[in-house]
Amino acid sequence: MKKALITGITGQDGAYLAKLLLSKNYKVYGTFRRASSPNFWRLQNLEIFSKVHLIPADLLDMGSLIEAVKISDPDEVYNMAAVSYVSTAFEQPVGNAEITGTAVTKLLEAIRFFNPKIRFYQASSSEMYGNSGTKIQNENTAFSPASPYASAKLYAHWITDVYRKAYDMFAVSGILFNHESPIRGLEFVSRKISNGVAKISLGLEKELVLGNLEAKRDWGYAPEYMEAVYLMLQNNTPNSYVISTKESHSVKEFVKLAFEEVGLNWKKYVKTDKKFFRPLDVNYLCGENSKAKSELGWYPKTKFKELVKVMVNEDLKRWKKFLNGEFFPWDAPMYPNESKIAGRQSLKKL
Numbered sequence: 001m002k003k004a005l006i007t008g009i010t011g012q013d014g015a016y017l018a019k020l021l022l023s024k025n026y027k028v029y030g031t032f033r034r035a036s037s038p039n040f041w042r043l044q045n046l047e048i049f050s051k052v053h054l055i056p057a058d059l060l061d062m063g064s065l066i067e068a069v070k071i072s073d074p075d076e077v078y079n080m081a082a083v084s085y086v087s088t089a090f091e092q093p094v095g096n097a098e099i100t101g102t103a104v105t106k107l108l109e110a111i112r113f114f115n116p117k118i119r120f121y122q123a124s125s126s127e128m129y130g131n132s133g134t135k136i137q138n139e140n141t142a143f144s145p146a147s148p149y150a151s152a153k154l155y156a157h158w159i160t161d162v163y164r165k166a167y168d169m170f171a172v173s174g175i176l177f178n179h180e181s182p183i184r185g186l187e188f189v190s191r192k193i194s195n196g197v198a199k200i201s202l203g204l205e206k207e208l209v210l211g212n213l214e215a216k217r218d219w220g221y222a223p224e225y226m227e228a229v230y231l232m233l234q235n236n237t238p239n240s241y242v243i244s245t246k247e248s249h250s251v252k253e254f255v256k257l258a259f260e261e262v263g264l265n266w267k268k269y270v271k272t273d274k275k276f277f278r279p280l281d282v283n284y285l286c287g288e289n290s291k292a293k294s295e296l297g298w299y300p301k302t303k304f305k306e307l308v309k310v311m312v313n314e315d316l317k318r319w320k321k322f323l324n325g326e327f328f329p330w331d332a333p334m335y336p337n338e339s340k341i342a343g344r345q346s347l348k349k350l
């Protein structure tokens with residue numbers, strides 16, 4: 001039986017990846033951070049909570065990473081943990097640099113000392129391309145980070161490359177474009193929209209306040225992207241791949257489709273507020289996935305329209321169940337209306 005260690009198993013990707021690896025008969029270990037309240041709703045939602053082995057660890061604490069590698073004694077390590085929300089990385093740039101960036105060296109060192117034969121996956125991001133000025137981004141497109149998050153991810157990307165070349169380790173990065181799902185965090189725009197639309201259609205909210213509606217992203221479906229991640233570590237040779245849909249759509253298009261799904265006109269409900277604009281944003285991303293197609297046999301199946309539909313309908317179903325008094329693992333009732341969060345990101349633009 002193969003063993004895998006996933007950092008960030010409580011997050012969207014970590015949870016879907018754990019489910020995938022369990023279906024392939026892996027013994028799955030995952031790191032979690034102690035919080036004052038439990039944070040395992042995604043694992044419960046995917047019905048795998050009792051099947052994974054949890055190890056307390058923090059990317060800031062090298063000792064805990066060594067311990068996690070020692071306890072799990074894995075064949076594969078997937079580093080999914082990071083300050084994954086770009087706005088938070090603007091608000092906490094130093095913490096982000098350490099967690100998203102330099103912590104990856106700590107993890108690679110732990111692996112190198114314990115067992116350099118362990119295969120390592122680093123969660124790189126299309127955000128590293130920034131505003132590259134190119135119509136489509138592939139594995140050879142020059143990086144041009146436009147946020148503290150992207151800068152830290154780029155460090156992690158390159159250090160993974162260095163460990164592969166210097167120590168002959170099977171250490172690879174997947175350059176994943178945005179991928180969403182019903183278990184996406186509520187702060188990301190896709191889920192903010194699907195949750196907001198569900199609430200508006202049920203009369204629980206009156207409006208949806210957003211930032212830059214013109215930004216374009218290449219949006220795919222998260223569970224499918226975890227299949228690509230898995231395939232990268234089963235490859236004969238360690239290699240980096242872009243994982244994307246090769247389609248780019250604006251936030252405005254997402255909003256329009258989401259409101260259409262519940263029969264409403266978005267223009268009546270959506271407002272913008274400078275508070276949700278970033279000090280610097282990435283305007284356009286679109287990924288070329290032909291290398292992944294030809295070498296991994298991976299291609300995306302869920303189209304943009306279908307993704308929006310799935311997310312809106314799942315949030316709608318949840319709110320209806322909630323209003324019926326049903327109890328189930330879910331994040332939204334505990335989440336504050338973002339308009340009430342005062343944040344430093346607003347200062348520059350106000």
Ligand code: NAP
Pocket residue numbers: 007008009010011012013014031032033039057058059060079080081082083084085099123124125126175176177178179180185
């Ligand atoms: P997510 O849902 O926000 O999950 C992030 C995970 O990182 C959570 O489990 C979180 O733990 C953990 N984490 C944060 N700080 C940590 C620390 N100091 N020590 C240990 N764990 C820590 O993000 P995601 O969407 O699943 O993304 C997974 C990875 O892929 C991230 O590295 C992200 O940057 C990258 N990525 C994501 C996308 C995308 O579109 N989703 C695209 C490209 C790259 P808590 O639950 O305790 O907060």
Ligand code: G4F
Pocket residue numbers: 083084085086124125126127176177178179187188189190192209210211212213215216217251276277278281282285
């Ligand atoms: O959903 P977002 O916060 O995702 P973003 O910044 O693209 O980052 C995500 O994808 C990256 C891959 O490219 C990952 F590496 C990263 O971890 C994360 O998963 O924002 C998408 C776009 C941005 O241009 C943002 O300015 O939507 C725009 N936007 C407009 N209004 C908003 C809002 N974003 C958020 N979060 N909230 C808004 O109200």
